[in-house]
Amino acid sequence: MNRNVLMWVAVVVVSAIGGALIQGMMEPKSTPAPNAQKSDAPKSAAAPAAPAAPGASTSATLEAVKARGNLSCGVNTGLAGFGIADSQGKWTGFDVDICRAVAAAVLGDAEKVKFTPLTTQQRFTALQSKEIDILSRNTTWTLARDTSLGLNFAAITFYDGQGFMVKKASNVTNAKSLNGATVCVQPGTTTELNLADYFRSNNMKFQPVVIESLQELTGAFVAGRCDAMTTDVSGLVSIRATQAQPNDYLVLPETISKEPLGPVVRHGDDQWFDIVKWTVFAMIEAEEKGVTSANVDQMKSSDDPAIKRLLGVTAGNGEALGLKEDWAYSIIKHVGNYGESYDRNITKQLGLGRRINALWLEGGLIYGPPVR
Amino acid sequence: MTLKALWHGLFGTWYNAFLSLAVIWLLAVWLPPMFHWAILDAKIAPDPAACRASFGACWGFITEKHRLILFGAYPFDQHWRPLIASMLFVVLLATSCNPRFWHTSLALGWMLGLTVIFVLMHGGALGLSVVESAMWGGLPLTLILAVFGLALAFPIAVLLALGRRSHLPIIRALCVTFIELVRGVPLISLLFMASVMVPLFLPEGITVAKLVRAEIGLIIFAAAYSAESVRGGLQALNRGQEEAADALGLSYFHKTWYIVLPQALRIAIPSITNNFISTFKDTSLVVIIGMFDLLGALKAGLNDAQWRSFYAEGYLFVAAIYFVFTFSMSKYSQYLERDIARTAPKPS
Missing domain, CATH: 1.20.5 (Single alpha-helices involved in coiled-coils or other helix-helix interfaces)
Structure with missing residues (x-):
């Protein structure tokens, strides 16, 4: 008798957990609750469907993010400087900061991001199937990805490229003198193809040593199994920095491929595309104007009209994007400008300076259209 | 001796x-x-520069990253929750191993335990903040994948094995097709299907958490393999047993439950244990769909530029954890064969 009662209690408990579990796991995506916009309206003074903001009420992604209360962001499973869980399991990195910046612009809180670590194979499907709102995972902008995959690259946040590293003792100082060298390379990526292209177009010969894992590849290079190793320059610099004797190695000056990296969104949601694009441009503009997370509050009283527009002191930009007027203030306050994020992540973590990723004012390629 | x-x-x-x-x-x-490498010359302080200068093992990597390896990207200040959840899992598993506790109350204990584990991990009740399953990681994730995977795969495996020997042609054909199809593909491809294909086919507005999708892939795979082990046990059973049961006029259910399965499963213990152990280790394959199980979290730790060169120490640490679990499983199965197999079946 007693045992039967226990069994029934057990059955009820289990069905309750099952129900809760299923409800918890099946979450609505992209279809906002009908009252979501209403409940948001009083908070964002400029957001309601004013005729001046044509896209304001049509962005399914924006509405879904607001209804859910967090931004779902696809990041690397672990790439130092760009997207990596630190020793405390907290996501950090340059790509991760882009996600935080978008969350700050849209929700006013840079911490309201749900990070989904993705492998190379999963990343585009996750975006297409609406599992994530934005993909910020060191993804190279190419024609095929931009068109046939149904994606839009919002902006270029980092100019990477493939390079070579050699041992200083070899006395090789440029890639042209690598003829006949053995080169350590990872298989299956564009890296391998670029390598072959470069040597063929320069009428040089090489012997590839193909190793899948970057750690073992580095080990083979250090042990002297190959004369040079090749991967993206950002990777080479960080590998060099973590060797016992960094000065024994040299990253050659040539960059043999273009790898422009940036955040990606889906086709068909232009307003969302605009929001991500201008989030990046606002970070660049802030660096140009010297607005940092530390001085952003003082800068609000600046006389510079460009800063006034950027920080929403002069209204208009926020309304045009369908966001609050302090969207860019929120980005800079919580995440910082482009340069701050770069220094914090890429310079500190990888030991890689600005090089071609310096502002255009300083001879680099980082250039944002005017925020007005 | x-x-x-x-x-x-x-x-x-x-x-x-x-x-x-x-x-x-x-x-x-x-x-x-x-001995020199692992103990005498080893560095325990979490200082990568000192580690690189020394010839010994760098256990400092573990000192620095052990919380990431054990709990993945779970919010740092909430780590006590996965810690208690993991300990509960171990207590539950250890208790279940002792035949003295094989009562209905054990099932109740499991239900209660799993409820507590779920509430601890997911939160949203009792003032605990919500932590979505996408952020679960490390040891609790490995245990969840393995325990749920095995617990749900086993009954399915028994049904599949019985179905494959059924006299009803449709049921037999279905079971054979399922087993052969699943055994015909690698687990990695099943996991990829679960993580990449399934979301594309789901109706608009519904997402199923990656954890659940991966778990279902694991269950399907483990069930197909264990089904063949169980079938081995069924075939090894003397036909006289079934005939005797038929002669006594037992129904199919009674015959299977009281006569066939207790004996067949006992015969199948070694190969089922084999399957269980390999499934436990197979859970580490979820790393390819971007989940931070024990091994995935270690790899995330190794991607830190400062610590990249200390993978030997990291892999040894994780191997030791896997070894504790799999070795206990194999020792326990030996005990089951020795001591339980000798006693007569006691249907309860």
Whole structure:
């Protein structure tokens, strides 16, 4: 008798957990609750469907993010400087900061991001199937990805490229003198193809040593199994920095491929595309104007009209994007400008300076259209 | 064993003597440097620069990253929750191993335990903040994948094995097709299907958490493999047992439940254990769909530029954890074979 009662209690408990579990796991995506916009309206003074903001009420992604209360962001499973869980399991990195910046612009809180670590194979499907709102995972902008995959690259946040590293003792100082060298390379990526292209177009010969894992590849290079190793320059610099004797190695000056990296969104949601694009441009503009997370509050009283527009002191930009007027203030306050994020992540973590990723004012390629 | 017997065992014949000397020589060559590396020259402080300067093992990597490895990207200040959840899992598993506790109350204990584990991990009740399953990681994730995977796969496996031997052609065909199809593809491709294909086919507005999708892939795979082990047990059973049951006029259900399965499963214990152990280790394959199980979290830790070169220490640490679990499983199955198999079946 007693045992039967226990069994029934057990059955009820289990069905309750099952129900809760299923409800918890099946979450609505992209279809906002009908009252979501209403409940948001009083908070964002400029957001309601004013005729001046044509896209304001049509962005399914924006509405879904607001209804859910967090931004779902696809990041690397672990790439130092760009997207990596630190020793405390907290996501950090340059790509991760882009996600935080978008969350700050849209929700006013840079911490309201749900990070989904993705492998190379999963990343585009996750975006297409609406599992994530934005993909910020060191993804190279190419024609095929931009068109046939149904994606839009919002902006270029980092100019990477493939390079070579050699041992200083070899006395090789440029890639042209690598003829006949053995080169350590990872298989299956564009890296391998670029390598072959470069040597063929320069009428040089090489012997590839193909190793899948970057750690073992580095080990083979250090042990002297190959004369040079090749991967993206950002990777080479960080590998060099973590060797016992960094000065024994040299990253050659040539960059043999273009790898422009940036955040990606889906086709068909232009307003969302605009929001991500201008989030990046606002970070660049802030660096140009010297607005940092530390001085952003003082800068609000600046006389510079460009800063006034950027920080929403002069209204208009926020309304045009369908966001609050302090969207860019929120980005800079919580995440910082482009340069701050770069220094914090890429310079500190990888030991890689600005090089071609310096502002255009300083001879680099980082250039944002005017925020007005 | 006496000393004399030991001596005889090691050096009794010329070839035994040769082998023993060879092994002793190998150990003498290998152990001292290993001892130096792992203990004498080892660095425990989490300082990568000091580690790179030394020749010894860098256990500082573990000191620095152990919380990431054990709990993945779970919010740092909430780590006590996965810690208690993991301990609960171990307590539940250990309790279930002892036949003395095999009562209905054990099932109740499991239900209660799993509820507590779910509430701890997911939160959203009792003032605990919500932590979505996408952020779960490390040891609790491995345990969840393995325990739920095995617990749900086993009944399915038994049904599949019985179905494959059924006299009803449709049921038999279905079971054979399922088993052969699933066994025909690698687990990695199943996991990819679950993580990449399934979301594209789901109706607009519905997402199923990656954890659940991966778990279903694991269950399907483990069920198909264990089904063949169970079928081995069924076939090894003397036909006389079934005929006797038929002669007594038992129904199919009674015959299967009281006569066939208790004996068949006992025969199948070694190969089922084999499946369980390999499924436990297979859970580490979820790393390819971007989940931070024990191994995935270690890899995330190794991607830190500062610590990249200390993978040997990291893999040893994780291997030790896997070993504790799989070795206990295999020891337990030996115990089951020795002690439970001797006693008569006691249907309850």
